Every structure is written in structure tokens, then in C-alpha cells.
Amino acid sequence: MQGYEAENSGMPGGRHAAAAASAPGRGRRAALRWAFPLTLPVMAGYVFLGITYGILMVRQGLPAWLPIVTAAVVYTGSMEFLLTSILVSSFNPASAFATAIMVGARHLFYGLSMLGKYSGTGWKKFYLIFTTSDETFAVNYSAEIPDDIDRGWFYFWVSLLDQCYWIAGAALGGFFGSLITFSTKGIDFVMTAMFVTIFMNQWMKDGDGLDGFFAQHVSEFVGIFGSLICLMIFGPDHFIIPTMAVILAALTLLRPKLDRPENENPAGGGSDCITGSDTNPAGGGSDCITGSDTNPAGGGPDCITAKDLAGHDAEQGGGV
């Protein structure tokens, strides 16, 4: 625990951890108030997808409590939908294991992205990792958490609420699915819409001018076009793993261009912008939406990849 304190001491969250410790109840409630509105889109998506899942399970002749249990312990939508057919086919645990590894492989990327953000969250960390889902990762990764909100509790509430929505949906579908009479066709688009807004939010964080348009959004382009190309080659059921390989390879090859030297400058003094769009290099963090929020030293590197990372680096103790 000593290590976490030391790691946090240089960043805004550290102060809060201390404040939260003196009034734990208030810190928790404040984090919940901040977290809840951000989970509303997930609520809409999870409840309705969960209902669909519950209905499917029951239609396969499985008991209504089974979707609830699997919703809680598997908690990966795509794998659970596959389970509805796996559980009514012949017994083959090895194949089930392999399928789950492949479907879950994207969690590896979520883990790598959250290593810094989830560090120092104490006992909550196990639960945060256990409940990593597409939506929870997207919300927790992109959330801008104010200085006076405890990070650990914020992540915890988002994770817990999301999981509750999913379980509640599965329960509703399992027990009351047959009662739904109005057409909900198309409601699953809410998840698509959520990822589009999160993608756009990331896009605008990374720079929204036309200058350096490509340079500022290399990661986004790699993700979109890598996925599209693999989708065309491998088809909708098998393109995730190849896409992950392509993303990894592309970002590794582009590292000399993308990896900014802000690591050598842990105090956060403004490093120069690679995009050339910065006409005011002395201007500190003014061009950078999140940099100024997260960078404790206020120096605000103006670079693409620097944004979320000023805080991230500080969490790593600046010892990189």
C-alpha cells in the first residue's frame, strides 16, 4: 500500500485518496453520483441485450435461472450468446475453452490499456479486472474523472452498475421474456451508437482540426481500417483475432513515429508537438483538451498520444 501512496502523491488522485479516507462515505457517494450518469447508455444496451439473452436461453429449453448465473459469472455478452448453442450441443469442454479464449482475447488489449488506470485501487482491483467488458472498459477508459472524485470508487461503481444491468436484463428475459409484446427490433443499435460516440469522443480528444488530420488519428485509422480489411478477408465470425494481430503489428511498426519522448520528461514540461499543428509551442497545454486536466505539473504536452498519458505516466511513478 505504501507504494500506491507514493505513486499517487504526484497526481491529483492522491489528494483525493487522502480526502476520501477521512470521509469514506462521502467519497463513495460522490463517485457514485459521477459514475451513474455515464452508465446510463450501458443500462439501455445491457438491459435489452440481457433480455434477449434470457429469452434465447429459455427458448433453448434451459432453465430461467441459468442465464442469470452465466450473466454474473461469464459476463461476456458475445460468449454468452454462443453458450446458448454450446449448452444444447454435445459435451466438448476443450472446444468450449478454446472458443472462450478466442472470444475473450480482446480483454488482453483492455487489460494493457487499463494497467495504469486500475493500479492503486486496492481490493477493488480484482473486481475491476473480473468485470472488464467492452462497455465498462470503454466508459472507464474514456471517463474524465474530476480531481475530487476517488478514481477507484468511480471505476468500481461503473463496473458494478454495468454488471447489475446485464444480470437484471438476463433475469427479466429469463422469467418474463414471453410477456414482451411491443417490437424492440433495432434496440440493440444502442450499443453501436455508444461505441460510435466513444470513438468520436476519443477522436476529438486526439485533435479536431484539419492540420495533422492523419497524424493525430493514426490509432483510430489503424483500428477502423484494420478491422474492415480483416472483416472482408475473414468474415464476421472470425475477424477479431486477425484484427488484433494487425493492430498490434501496425502500432508496433509505427512506434518510432507515435511514441513521444514525454517519458524522458516526467515533470511534464511541454514537449513539442509532432503534428506541426501547434503554432504556439510556448503555450503549454492550451491546445490539449485533457492534457491540462491530467497533467499535475500543468506543462501540458501537446502531442497526440500524450493526452491521457500525462496522468498515466505519473501513475507509473515517473520512473519509466
Added chain:
Amino acid sequence: MTGAQVFITIAVVVAATMLTRFLPYICFPQGRNLPKYVNYLGKVLAPAVFGLLVIYCLRNVNFTGGSFGIPEIIAVAVVIITFVWKRQMLFSMASGTLLYMLLVQTVFR
């Protein structure tokens, strides 16, 4: 499948899924300095993964037949335009989703 087989299958799936979730944290425990390469990946992977998730959601859209992906294209465009305009996540999602439901339930049945 018997009850026991269902139980084993679910347990195996849970174990595999947990493995994918915990592996990065097991490989790179906190308190130790991350290799620079992993630190770099932690920064640049997420924007690419968001792109992957968008495409993943749209993976089953048929652009060569049926409704030719028109409802999806319109709804995604509405989400993007309203988001750039208002920067209100819930507003964009609600308008895009309601429009999409309207389109697939009435115009593109």
C-alpha cells in the same frame, strides 16, 4: 448435456474468460516499472480498439442486399453529426437508436 456437463462447460468458459481478463495484470504486476513498449501500447491501443468495436457492432450489416446497410449508415451518421454538434453522448445515442428502430420497423421492414 447432463446437469454436470452444463456445469463443467460453464466453469471452463468462466476460467478461460477470466484468464483473458487477468493475464495482462499477471504479466505486468503493479509496483514494477512497465516495459516501455507495454507502456506505449497502453496509450495507443484504446483508440484503435474503439474503432474495432464500432466495426464489430456493424459486422453483420449486409451492404450488397437486403436494406444495403442504409438504416445503419443513416443512424451512424446521425450519431456522429449530433455528437460533433452537441457533444452529448446520451442525446446522440438516443436519437440514433430511435431513428434506427423507426427505420428497421417501418421503412426497411
